[in-house]
Amino acid sequence: MTQEQTDLTIANPKMSARDVKVFYGPKQAIKGVSIDVDMDHVTAFIGPSGCGKSTFLRTLNRMNDTVASARVEGEITLDGENIYAPTMDVVQLRARVGMVFQKPNPFPKSIYENIAYGPRIHGLAAGKADMDVIVEKSLRRAGLWDEVKDRLNDSGTALSGGQQQRLCIGRAIAVEPEVILMDEPCSALDPIATAKIEELIHELRGRYGIVIVTHNMQQAARVSQRTAFFHLGELVEYGVTSDIFTNPRQERTKDYITGRYG
Template sequence: MYDVNKSEPELDQTETKIAARKVQVFYGANQAIKDVDIDIQDKTVTSFIGPSGCGKSTFLRCLNRMNDTIDICRVEGEIRLDGQDIYAPSVDPVQLRAKVGMVFQKPNPFPKSIYDNVAYGPKIHGMARVKADLDAVVETALRDAGLWEEAKDRLDTPGTGLSGGQQQRLCIARAVATRPEVLLMDEPCSALDPIATAQVEELIDELRQNYAVVIVTHSMQQAARVSQRTAFFHLGDLVEYGDTDTIFTNPQDHRTESYVTGRIG
């Protein structure tokens, strides 16, 4: 079990993709995250669970500097991706977000064609010089997102014309098109019906073969189904972090036990 009270946790350099140390987040004078230490492993699905307002989405947005877009937000501490400090002055947040892709709570396709939704990132990052290369990138991303067979004959139609579940898979395709190393998902199934949710969960399991996947979820059942590691947040604290099975069946902290058994939350 990961000891969140340990001042200098040991790093497993062979598995750790993102290492966070003493991360604190403030919105003006209000502190939203307190001294979070966590190692996120490569090719693993890590779930962040906890009550609404506990800080799990705030911390997720630290991992690709999305909090930079909020004027009153201040992030302290250290977050390293493959050993590099992502908050170093030399790091371009735009380039960082190509490495650390993000899928949001509600599907948000651009008001463009399915093709252009997926091609947008590779274009701005100069990943494809000729149309044939871009075509291949788009097809690969749509295949990775489990959408190619449904979309291949309608690539020129608006992405907004897809169903909710298809739109979310389009957003996943858009996120993986830049070949990121980490994929962040902020409650990606909360706006979907049970069938679309099952499709996205199956996709998450496939994506972990190539990416470190971090998912914020309000559903403990979903966390238990899709993740290998689970972190429980409560009132801005990372209370407990470990193997998903252990967190749900043998938690070490009484607050975790109260949450997973439904007594708080």
């Protein structure tokens, strides 16, 4: 492993991956990645297309389970508990480790229902009043409340792209997750909507562990405190974001972030 020497191991990590390997059939997509995620630092995964950053992100809430040929080796723990253990409830896991995708994908339902859906199936609300509180709180945390409070019954798909993405973040927040995984959450958004999501990430830090995959290196530099550079399935370098962008240790990291890759 060519990971750099700076020890960023966290004493009591929220999530911890150790020597994780992912195979799609005979092809190895991830080659032994170890990394910790905590609540205090936003972690950004960067790297060229096909480097494995999204694949690795998806191992953190077992989204790869849906790919028949995918096989995961190594250990990933959430609060010390192996998430690949047979006893792990995957539905519960994905509530605790939520995900936001590249394209906003609200349900074709009302704004209210988009948020209420998760808490309802997880039995988090005792009644209508309780649910109202959860919906307001989630939309507030997602920075969307003021824009939608007067039209909660409008369809979620009628919102702008940026609003839809914040609705999806609110939907993830509604089930009280501990970690939120974001897979290029701004790549379909304009710069203003992007700035709002980035500001939201800042506000959510500390309350949730946040991992973001991004193709936009400036975005990684702006929103994260830890950056991991993936290349050809390896974690080439993992470090403090300000170090990675001013003084990367690995030649491959340097070539990538300075625009000399390939």
